[in-house]
Amino acid sequence: MILIINLLFNVIYILILARIIFSWVRVSPYHPTWGPIMRFVYQVTDPIMIPIQRMMPPMGGLDFSPMIVLILASVLRSVIVSMLI
Numbered sequence: 494m495i496l497i498i499n500l501l502f503n504v505i506y507i508l509i510l511a512r513i514i515f516s517w518v519r520v521s522p523y524h525p526t527w528g529p530i531m532r533f534v535y536q537v538t539d540p541i542m543i544p545i546q547r548m549m550p551p552m553g554g555l556d557f558s559p560m561i562v563l564i565l566a567s568v569l570r571s572v573i574v575s576m577l578i
Contacts, residue, residue, distance in 0.1 A: 495574055502570045505541070506563065512538050513559050 545558040
């Protein structure tokens with residue numbers, strides 16, 4: 494059970510890191526290869542990221558919500574794993 498939880502959180506980490514990279518490198522959503530990947534990453538991570546983005550005040554064009562989400566996911570992962578042990 495712990496392996497499944499770790500796998501799930503690792504997938505979330507990778508998708509959030511992919512979202513960060515996509516925000517640095519402007520990829521056309523209509524590109525035949527990268528467009529579908531980018532849309533998938535945003536569709537999966539939007540339900541996690543948007544509530545955090547709404548709570549955070551504007552920071553001069555910088556988006557710190559991925560860092561907050563990664564920290565919260567790490568804490569949540571630790572709590573879940575410790576409850577199962």
